[in-house]
Amino acid sequence: MINSIVKTVRTVTLAGVSIAVMTAAATATERPTDLAPLGDPPIPADNPMSAEKTELGKLLFFDPRLSGNGAMPCSACHLPETGWDFPDKISLGYPGTTHWRNSPTIMNTAYYGNLFWTGVSKSLEAEARTAARGGVAGNGEDDMMETRLAFVPEYRERFKDVFGTEYPRIRDAYMAIAAFERTIIQKDTPFDNYMRGDDDALSAEQKRGMELFTGKAECSTCHSGALVSNQKYYNLGVPAYDGWETDEIAQISFRFELYAKGSTEENYRKWKDDPGLYFVTKEKADLGKFRVPSLRYTKYTAPYMHNGMLETLEDVVEFYNQGGGTNEFSKNKSKLLKPLNLNEKEKADLVAFVESFSGERFVMEVPDIPEYEPLPVETN
Template sequence: MRFQFPAWLGLICVCGLVSCGNTEENPISGPSQISLDGPDYFPANIAMPADNPLTMEGVQLGRLLFYEKKLSSDGTISCGSCHQQQKAFSDGKQFSLGVSDSIGNMNAMSLSNLHWQNKFFWNGRGASLEAQAVQPIEDQREMNLPIEEAVSRLQADSQYPSHFKSAFGTEEITSDLIGKALAQFERTLISANSKFDAWIRNDVELTTEEQLGLELFFTHPDPKLQLRGGNCSDCHLGFLTTGDPNGFSGFHNNGLDAEENLQMGLMKVTGNPFDKGKFKAPGLRNIALTAPYMHDGRFGTLEEVLDHYNDHIQNSSTLDVLILEANNELSDGSDAIKLHLSEGEKKAIIAFLHTLTDQQFITDSKFSNPFN
């Protein structure tokens, strides 16, 4: 018998393709508008920005810019340096190295299925994909190049003005257009061909262990009902396995640190003490490829991540209530916050997480470095 998803999951996974393409009834001139090629079980209610429709030329330009090392002060790194395709657009380091071996304080997030998100970076400071795309260029710990200099370098290039002309109808390069082109390419980074996706399409069966892991992943535990669960999908929602795209509701304090160590995260953006220690719940697509884990890369393996949620939650005033009250056993009266998963259940969840690996995504030539 196939696992029956909770009713709320069907509401999240509204069927329908995201469509922003041209039709024969409305012919257009200039850049060729294209549709975002998402599966019909991804939400269909996320609109493409009206001022940045997806076009073939814009995506091609964005891909060039994503791998363009001229956008770093010393010409040594690009966006693709810290977001490597074979690692699902992460980099395998706790903290990424920028120009002159400068080091940041956040783990490089994996990039996929970004159209279905609307707050970016671990603390949500990027209000749109377009705004997010240009911030690393100027960040002193990353590419360390004033955006005005980035514009000048591209404008002086023998080929980029014509690329911008094809994509946006003008050879005058601006920071706004750089962000739009990068965002267009990044929107095409869709990961939807894993074993999990094949299971959704009813093309394959999961192993017994993977099936158990799926059920645990998507179940909130309730010991009174003898309902065991891993509590994962309370934050990693639906078929996208990512946080809620609506506003800041996809940000959580997941018990990494005690009260006195909760100064980073969403509160840096909102100024609201209620947001202390809250970070974005990332999508878990290709999670087996994107170690280390958490905003600061503190965990090197998925086993360590499961051990944290099972046994090492730190209580604080802003700890997510869905974690605070999640337990697979009736309370023993202690103050410890534990899931009480068995070793077998933890292994099953990890087995399911491995079904989220999409080999096509990490090898697809249309996402690769065009300069190689």
Template sequence: MTRIAKLLIAAALASTALSAPLSAQEADADNRTMDDLVPGETYPNTAENKLTEGAVETVSTDAPLARLEPPVAPPDNPMSEAKVELGRMLFFDPRLSGNGTMPCSACHSPDLGWGTETPISFGYPGTTHWRNSQTILNAAYYNKLFWDGSKTSLESQAPSAAHGAVAGNGDDSIMEMRLAFIPEYVTRFKELFGTENPIIADAWRAIAAYQRTIVSDPQNVPFDRFMDGDETALSEEAKRGLDLFKGKANCASCHNGALFSDQQFYDLGVPQNVIMDSTDPLQQITVRWENYSKGVTEEMYYSDPGDMGLYYVTKRQTDRYKFRVPSLRELTYTGPYMHNGTFETLAEVVDFYNEGGGEGVNKTELLKPLGLDDQEKADLVAFLESLSSDEPIVDQEPELPEIQARR
């Protein structure tokens, strides 16, 4: 039985035990209340913050560490092996981009932890990017996607990346037309969605379905085996690191639950990446464009020309430099780390937290100097490594169908 087939069966079993989560359309970021965006905070004129009925709660501000369970698909995008296979093809297909050269896999390579090995992601030809390419490993469990949480479902994340000016830079109409000139896609879309020609929104649904299969298998993760009762799954160093994680190091205050993320937003005072001070005109253009297009005034930009994170979404001064907490799963394969890729190794990350983080205008009070000695830091790294699969999760690029002229 294939990995995908096993995941589909597990997801189906999980679905029967849970009521339906928020649909892909309902979960789109444009329809969120402010308290949906930043759970736990109260805003005037908005509904009381609460989980969507039936949603899978993988995170909480006080959730214990837990084994990862199969993700559940939204009711308007059910999983099937045929849909996953179509999504797999589209994920690797460069024709879903502006100039037909930038597939999803360009910035989310299976061989590079489903991200890139560079601190900053690759930009669309003629541009540069400005943030680290987040791994899509276990993205199925997030209810806030991208570093600033601007999307809340895989179905809305996929087109956002494909349209992004420094990412895919694609236009829906031309991408949809390309699909219509590929006979195999026409057949697959018709069988799956019942349309005479491919509809681009269905392409994003298929890609989202594929991404829901790119998840950790608990049987292959030492920490999950330990949670299942295998005392030998963790080394003595990792067990000491687990105690530090929950105790002295206080990592679990933000990295908790099965995902090892509370999906909240914090300013940690992460050092600014050199791209922000670059003399490269393309990098300067990207940083200015990203700021101006997100509503930052020229006066504010010149006084504070950095990546303001959650502020771009909420326009609240108290959200400047806050970024969503990432999952710690599969860390061994997903460096560099932080929103700007400023740390190359887990040891550097631990050193940063041991020093109490950096300087930030809205820096969280949760960060304090930890006073860890060298052995404790090594133990903590050993535990963090136990959250990764024994072998990297990879996939091979499929053979893509040919485009053909038509009347």
């Protein structure tokens, strides 16, 4: 980084005469131009925010009724006390199953253009629906979940106040959950404070890491902007999830997803790794590609990558230092990856800087879920 220069005035005495002399002094390190502090999240015109709507969405986020068996709330896979994610390589699955990908944090998902590892959902509203209905996630049916909500007097009242309907509608439930998730943001981190002018918000180690991030390590090629993600898709050579070798239930989930997403018979029997973006585009060039995740809040979201195969941030930095890895679809591996030749001190500085994208852990208490009651009997 190049230091900015300011003019300061000092007084010197020459031959008994005091003279004001302009001198140059180095000030704070320049802010990187390919990163930015986080602003307010975008709000869709068809789902405006209100305190009543987000409070309803909070209840629904923690309510297990929005699932197939009435026991799998959104919060089962997005635990506030960890990182608003699931703290294992592969996310929790619907009872009797397991998931087949790592659970991304919902922290700051309000800023994404597309949701999930392959961008299959175009909004938080669509993401809520997809998660509630996914075969190895919520496994719910809209009509059943909607009926359950109707048997809760508090929900009937809240949905009427927020959406104006006599009975809850499942579409509106997804709207409320999305509104709540837009409040799960963190834009007051050491990095943000530094970018807004607080030179002391980052340590010397973190400032050195920032120089590496935007320079020698070239992290900001893909991890850029306020979200610290260009939201594009790459194959990094992340090794296949090792649980597919030994976990029978995980093997079943993997095969189920291959079949459900339209694999050919040949590929269904041949593939031993997650095809990733291919299932969205059906283009062979997209085999093994996944979206660049934001680096915000990653201090709390281990393990990392789409299948959790990197356990710590130190592991992630070393993975990139080695030039990525190898997997079944490595012929599509990004040409951007190459050995970085970072030494131990540089790797430690880089990890320290990445941690500056996280503030204090953001947790909240689980709300009291309203109870069922019989529907009122209408009398003539």
